[in-house]
Amino acid sequence: MSPPSLAQLTDLPHELLSQIINPLDDESIYAFTQTCKTFHFFALPLVLSRNGIRIIGPDLVSIIGPSEEGLIALRTSLFAPSLQRVHFYPSAEECRLFFDLRMLQMLLLRLPLISHLTVLYPSYQGVVDSRFQGALLDMQKWSVELAALMDTALQKSCRDLQIYGGDNLFADPDELESQEWPALKFKALSATASRKISSFFFFSRVTHLPKTSHSPSRSRLSSLYINSPMLLHPYLFRWTQSRLQTNTRSLTHLRFHDVRSSTWHQLLATLTLPSLCLFDIVTTHQLVGGSGVALGDIHTFLKRHPSIKVLNLSGINFPKPTPKLRNPIPTRLRAVGTHPKIIAWLLRGTAAHLKELKEVTITSEPGDFGYDQFDEALEAVALCSRMDAIHLHFNFVSKTGLHKWFEKHLSNPTAPSDVVGCIGNLTRVTHLTVRTRHWMKMDDRDEPVVQAFRLCSRAWRKLIWRNNFSLLKTLS
Known part of the structure; x- marks a missing residue:
């Protein structure tokens, strides 16, 4: 007669297991999650929730003001590859701008498919860009990394991309008219090189930017919501213009909200989206007769887009007569x-x-x-x-x-x-x-x-x- 098998910790009901785990600190719980898959899938969400990360559904994660440790734990988790929708609200600390962006990039590289990506940056009181008032961060370099992040999402068939916030991250081009804005080059790596870099950084604590290629044939973007001046800033304008042109046939919804830019004419005068159904340019203030998008540019854009079914406009500079x-x-x-x-x-x-x-x-x-x-x-x-x-x-x-x-x-x-x-x-x-x-x-x-x-x-x-x-x- 074989002796009765002893009950293991994993055999306990989840309610009792929660009572045991909850009082523990994050480091102890994280150590438990490395012992077996059962603990990993049960206990790791608790650690993540304490660090600003919530697994809302089988394919949706919400990241709000996360800790550095939480981001590292998420990107190395076993359930990360099942995620398809990511809502990312990074830390409001300026010193975390590069780290958070790179951690999100590494996470996205692990996902086989991305259907929805929302990135919302807070508004900063002072200008962060080192090109203005002696600020310390090189936001021109950061913008290249942001472009690489968005390219990763597009390469993985992202259909809905939403970018919010970021006021004062970049120096105002109107205040730097005397300076010449360099044209940024968004370098592309081969798929093989991208995978090698990705695998290297998966096991590395050091965070450098893993650049990815952008394959137009894989782009399936149908909805782009820009609630941020960053994407029309000279740092990223060429990227935005290029990716809109890449997705001309698939893009059906294009929305701009509270975007102050001097590049509206360059964008609207050259853009053609034959499948566009919804077009929004909305500001908090109407600004008719003031500074805003020129009515002539709106007219030119609408003439080229008879497919539009829903139109919302404000902040349009309406001329007289x-x-x-x-x-x-x-x-x-x-x-x-x-x-x-x-x-x-x-x-x-x-x-x-x-x-x-x-x-x-x-x-x-x-x-x-x-x-x-x-x-x-x-x-x-x-x-x-x-x-x-x-x-x-x-x-x-x-x-x-x-x-x-x-x-x-x-x-x-x-x-x-x-x-x-x-x-x-x-x-x-x-x-x-x-x-x-x-x-x-x-x-x-x-x-x-x-x-x-x-x-x-x-x-x-x-x-x-x-x-x-x-x-x-x-x-x-």
């Missing part, structure tokens, strides 16, 4: 959101050709804003007579003059059709959504605006009034 748009662009447009002047520019005279247009969003500007500009846009929307139903959205971000504009329309809701901008003329608008900031109380007078506004048009099937975060009123 108002130019006329003679050719409808783009004709497949289904949804558009922008400043009222640009709505009028897009729709007036070409609305009859936009047979698929279903949604229009008109947005005001912060501060002093002339709400009579909304009348120009409403007049253009009223021309959309070929549409069966239009969903109209008002985004009010300034209260100055808003009550006066409302009262003008509420005092004469049944005005004849020749009254410019009259809301009663919007016979094709079946749904109206009004969005305001949380501090803008519209029913603070004797006549409640919400109820009275509902009577302006018989065509409306639904009026939705939204405060910044919560739904205030729904009238059906």
Whole structure:
């Protein structure tokens, strides 16, 4: 008779095992994870979570302000190759910029496939770039390493790439006009060399940049979201322009948010994306008539992209006098959101050709804003007579003059059709959504605006009034 086998630590229920492991320090738990696969897969996520790294699903990892030890443990873990989606929020310490970037690069090199990569850098108070005010870091060199990181993701079939933040990482080119910006060269290694470098750094604590080749044939990028000035900075502009051209056939969504750049003209005037469906240039402030993207560059870009179905624009430098748009662009447009002047520019005279247009969003500007500009846009929307139903959205971000504009329309809701901008003329608008900031109380007078506004048009099937975060009123 064989003696009964002794129970091992791994045989314990996970609840009891957790009670044993939780009080231990990270170093002790990490030592446990090296003893067997069971402990590795059970205990290592605990160590990682204590160090800013969470394994959210079988293929998703969220890295937020990680420790150096946590990054090393993650890149050497057994479950790292199963990851396909990476959300990376590096440390806010300037001295960690190179280390964190290189650790992420090494992690990505271990992944057979990457479907989604999000990188969000914090905003730094002072300029980090050594080309400005005696800062210590060579951000030109760092930008080459960032480009290599993004190339690694693209080479591994990344479909969704999102880059955020990084304000003040690079010196402002406008303040360094007297200096000549060197053209950065993004060197490519063979696949064999890349694998050798990768295997070397996997077993090495020393962190140098493992450069990778960029293979256009493997690029499958469909969505690029740039919420960072870095990618249009002279350090990285050529990389961005080149990779957009490489992915011209696969790219369907291109979005820029709060990107200040002097290179918009160079980008928009040369870019052609035949599969593009969604295009956004959005800033926190509309900046119409101020410094922003030139309307002429937007016009040129739209003419080359009739495939666009969803268009959102702000921060556009709108010239005076108002130019006329003679050719409808783009004709497949289904949804558009922008400043009222640009709505009028897009729709007036070409609305009859936009047979698929279903949604229009008109947005005001912060501060002093002339709400009579909304009348120009409403007049253009009223021309959309070929549409069966239009969903109209008002985004009010300034209260100055808003009550006066409302009262003008509420005092004469049944005005004849020749009254410019009259809301009663919007016979094709079946749904109206009004969005305001949380501090803008519209029913603070004797006549409640919400109820009275509902009577302006018989065509409306639904009026939705939204405060910044919560739904205030729904009238059906």
